[in-house]
Amino acid sequence: VSAAGLDSAGVGGPRRALIIGGSMGGLFAALYLAKRGWRVDVFERIGVPLSGRGAGITTHDEMLRAIVDVAGAVPPDFGVHFEWRETVDATGATIGTMRRSQIATSWTRMWQLLRAQLPDTCYHAGRDFQCYEADGTGISAVFADGSRERGDVLIGADGFRSVVRGQFLPEAQPTYAGYVAWRGLIEEAAFSPATRYAIFLKFMFHLPDGEQVIGYPVAGTDNDLRPGHRHWNVLWYRPTDADALRRLFTDDNGTYHPLGIPPPLISRQYVAALKADAEHLPPQFREAYALVSQPILQPIYDLEPQRMVGGRVALVGDAAFVARPHLGGGVVKAAQDSEALARHLAGSAGVTDALAAYEAERQPRGRIFVRHAQELGSYIRRGYASEAEKLAAAQYRVPHSLMSETALMDWLRGAGALS
Ligand SMILES: Cc1cc2nc3c(=O)[nH]c(=O)nc-3n(C[C@H](O)[C@H](O)[C@H](O)COP(=O)(O)OP(=O)(O)OC[C@H]3O[C@@H](n4cnc5c(N)ncnc54)[C@H](O)[C@@H]3O)c2cc1C
Numbered sequence: 516v517s518a519a520g521l522d523s524a525g526v527g528g529p530r531r532a533l534i535i536g537g538s539m540g541g542l543f544a545a546l547y548l549a550k551r552g553w554r555v556d557v558f559e560r561i562g563v564p565l566s567g568r569g570a571g572i573t574t575h576d577e578m579l580r581a582i583v584d585v586a587g588a589v590p591p592d593f594g595v596h597f598e599w600r601e602t603v604d605a606t607g608a609t610i611g612t613m614r615r616s617q618i619a620t621s622w623t624r625m626w627q628l629l630r631a632q633l634p635d636t637c638y639h640a641g642r643d644f645q646c647y648e649a650d651g652t653g654i655s656a657v658f659a660d661g662s663r664e665r666g667d668v669l670i671g672a673d674g675f676r677s678v679v680r681g682q683f684l685p686e687a688q689p690t691y692a693g694y695v696a697w698r699g700l701i702e703e704a705a706f707s708p709a710t711r712y713a714i715f716l717k718f719m720f721h722l723p724d725g726e727q728v729i730g731y732p733v734a735g736t737d738n739d740l741r742p743g744h745r746h747w748n749v750l751w752y753r754p755t756d757a758d759a760l761r762r763l764f765t766d767d768n769g770t771y772h773p774l775g776i777p778p779p780l781i782s783r784q785y786v787a788a789l790k791a792d793a794e795h796l797p798p799q800f801r802e803a804y805a806l807v808s809q810p811i812l813q814p815i816y817d818l819e820p821q822r823m824v825g826g827r828v829a830l831v832g833d834a835a836f837v838a839r840p841h842l843g844g845g846v847v848k849a850a851q852d853s854e855a856l857a858r859h860l861a862g863s864a865g866v867t868d869a870l871a872a873y874e875a876e877r878q879p880r881g882r883i884f885v886r887h888a889q890e891l892g893s894y895i896r897r898g899y900a901s902e903a904e905k906l907a908a909a910q911y912r913v914p915h916s917l918m919s920e921t922a923l924m925d926w927l928r929g930a931g932a933l934s
Contacts, residue, residue: 530554531666532860533656535644535679538565540832540849541672542629545637546585547857555637556664558656560673562641564630570622570698570811571733571748573718573843573922577933579618581850586632592740593628594620595716595732602720602914607713607797611914615923617718619733619748625846644678647828654827668866669828670856672849675818676774677834683825689816689837694895695760696815696840697751697789699807703735704743710802714747718922721797722912725897727752728800729921749803750840751793752815754897760814778811786810815839815892819885823878824870829856836881838888843922848884851934852877883932891920 532548534541537559545555559565579589596618602611630638643659647669655665671679675689703711714730721728730749734740755763765771766780793804804810818837823830832849855876859869894908911917920926927933 530668530860531556532668532670533654533664533666534558534670534672535656536672536674536677536832536834537561537630537638537640538626538672538674538832539629539846540674540834540853541670542626542633543581543585543850543853544670544672544831544856546629546632547853548860549633549637550585551857551861553857553860555633556639556666557633557637558639558642558644558658558664560641560643564640565626566623571619571700571731571746572622572625572846573731574618574620575844575847575924577847577924578850581847581854582628584854586628590628592738594618594624594734595740595745597716597718597732599716600718600720600918602722602918603797603799604721605723605795605797607799611720611918613915613918615718615918617922619718619731621733621738621746624734624738644673646682647679649827667827668860668870671828671830671834672832673834675816675833675837677830679828680820680830680834683828684820684822687818687820687822689818691757691760692815692817692839692889692892693756694752694754694815694892695763696813697753698811698813699749699804699809700733701747701749701803701806703732703745703747705806706747706802710799714799714803715742715745718918719799720914720917720921721800722914722917723796725754725895727892727895727917728796730800730803747803749800749807751789751800751804752892752895754895755814763812775814776812778809781810781812817885817889819882823874823881827866827870829870829873831856835877836885838884839892840888841891841921842884842888842924842927844884844888844924844927847924847933848881851880854934880932883927883930887926887930887932891917 531554534557537557541557545557549555582589600613604610645657648655654669655663671677718731728751732745733748735744735746764776767782823835831852856873859873894912899905
């Protein structure tokens with residue numbers, strides 16, 4: 516029996532949850548529901564084990580607590596531990612420091628940890644959800660291969676372009692925030708000794724005009740935490756208008772990829788332009804971008820829908836709300852949505868009443884996440900509509916403000932947005 520309480524056949528109680536999406540939100544929802552006695556089945560479109568292409572994930576007390584809830588314990592080798600935050604100016608000189616202890620792990624490590632808790636019989640890879648049909652006694656999911664599954668509740672954990680959400684709330688669409696993140700992952704051993712000494716075991720910041728660059732260490736290949744074998748995760752947020760984004764999403768053969776361009780297809784001219792611009796960064800980040808062999812382009816979106824539930828359907832994680840990544844809180848939000856959903860569904864209320872109670876609890880919190888992340892990213896732009904807008908945004912150009920709120924949960928805790 517796994518920590519989540521599932522037996523090897525993956526059969527829990529008599530009530531069955533159909534969970535669409537097998538990433539963070541889907542796995543947390545399955546594990547929390549299984550602990551509450553539900554029979555759970557996760558249907559994931561992608562046919563192979565998921566991987567975050569090296570993306571780093573900063574952890575928080577709430578995330579570690581959620582891991583303990585569903586996996587029993589946080590493994591001692593969960594990630595890279597660092598103690599300091601530091602902001603540098605264009606010359607690379609330190610202009611601010613702050614002591615904050617934190618662990619950074621990798622997306623893949625986090626996914627593998629959650630996935631290992633769920634019996635294989637509960638995880639159905641390569642199942643592309645198309646639509647649902649609900650009636651008075653249950654709900655059916657219909658998949659692209661023509662197959663159907665029937666359950667008591669259907670959970671949309673299918674990310675920010677959620678097909679589940681599209682069926683009952685088609686008007687709720689992510690809106691482009693006007694900037695992108697250029698992400699990269701660099702092997703520790705590739706850095707010069709001086710840079711390695713300067714950047715490893717710190718969360719580093721640099722604030723060019725209207726832009727933001729951050730970097731922090733994460734585990735290396737196969738979760739290697741040994742000094743010399745780790746990776747450095749770097750992100751450069753840059754204002755990019757919608758026309759420019761369209762060009763970035765068009766490969767060298769002229770094919771436009773509206774849902775996101777696979778990294779190897781990003782046109783060489785844009786990668787070369789990124790590297791040329793990186794020549795103007797402080798030496799630490801300049802070296803990092805010179806070493807990035809395959810940058811990843813990630814447009815930043817906001818999503819704040821009016822509903823999280825519809826009948827026997829509920830949304831969790833990014834399918835419900837998308838906050839810009841500055842808070843580093845997406846996984847915590849997905850975990851806490853899932854915990855609340857399972858708690859309400861475990862009560863004596865019927866499914867639709869339980870889902871209404873879930874929405875009443877989580878909707879205001881999701882909104883706080885989205886709004887605060889917008890504030891944190893508000894200075895990443897070229898030009899302002901008003902002097903007041905410029906003044907409000909200026910707060911997050913101050914190293915101390917930025918360092919004390921980026922990828923940390925303190926503000927959200929104070930605002931009551933966390934459980
Ligand atoms: C640049 C960047 C940095 C980030 N850094 C952090 C961080 O440091 N810490 C943090 O907590 N969060 C971070 N996040 C956010 C975090 O990655 C997300 O919040 C989290 O992955 C959301 O998980 P999810 O399961 O809700 O959605 P997703 O991870 O998007 O998963 C949705 C899943 O549903 C599947 N799916 C989609 N459609 C269908 C369908 N029709 N049928 C079946 N399956 C389907 C998809 O294949 C996918 O596996 C970051 C995000 C970005 C963009």
